[in-house]
Amino acid sequence: MTDASSAQRMFVDIADQLRSDIAQGVYADGERLPGEDDLAANFGVASRTINRAVDLLKNDGHAIGRRGSGVYAQTPLAIKHKPFPDPAEPKSRAGAWAAVEPRAFDIDLIGVSSEQPPAGVTSVLGLGAKQGALTWKARFSVQGRPVMLTRTFVRAELVPATCAAEDYASPRRLALLLADLGLSPAEGVVETRGRAPSGEECDLLEIPVGRFVLDSRVTVWDAQKRALAVEQTVMDTAAFVVAHSINVGEAR
Known part of the structure; x- marks a missing residue:
């Protein structure tokens, strides 16, 4: 895998980790996720990478954004x-x-x-x-x-x-x-x-x-x-x- 494609995959891998954390209760349903800067520091990546990872979580129902409040964990319904x-x-x-x-x-x-x-x-x-x-x-x-x-x-x-x-x-x-x-x-x-x-x-x-x-x-x-x-x-x-x-x- 090239450096460029590896960087492209980074936000996908971060989203996978956050999904796993939500499923295992590290972040409870309705709990506010750490801010973008905190997540960037935790994963050692740029804020833009975290932003893309969080967008994936929002799009598949594992997170919900609330204007002026932040992003919250959400357990998908089945x-x-x-x-x-x-x-x-x-x-x-x-x-x-x-x-x-x-x-x-x-x-x-x-x-x-x-x-x-x-x-x-x-x-x-x-x-x-x-x-x-x-x-x-x-x-x-x-x-x-x-x-x-x-x-x-x-x-x-x-x-x-x-x-x-x-x-x-x-x-x-x-x-x-x-x-x-x-x-x-x-x-x-x-x-x-x-x-x-x-x-x-x-x-x-x-x-x-x-x-x-x-x-x-x-x-x-x-x-x-x-x-x-x-x-x-x-x-x-x-x-x-x-x-x-x-x-x-x-x-x-």
């Missing part, structure tokens, strides 16, 4: 996200990143509106360039920390007029919402990818701009192959683990 829950999965089984206890969501209702969906959603729903969809929006938090946003897009003409009122806006699972609308989904597909967040998503999830989000979209069709809805779930990557069961015996 909320299990299962797009296709398997009712046959043994409840006692847990993976290496599984949450120790169930996570109760608090829901901030953002509202119901008619809006232009993202380009991919507009296409799959068969909407025109200026056609909107009725959209249910909500934010989910755990222990006071925003972790997930949802938007459910349904073609406006499929929604009874009585359902567009604000008092009908309580967030619910997609299948229940469609049932309430009198729609009968027959099949669906889940697609998940990582991407950079929008400015609005950074604000709503209270995350730094350098942290990616998981964008998971469920598209459902009826028996006549008519697209009924798309549910978009945007998750803080520092809070979620995408999990599914496997049958190891089938690999033999």
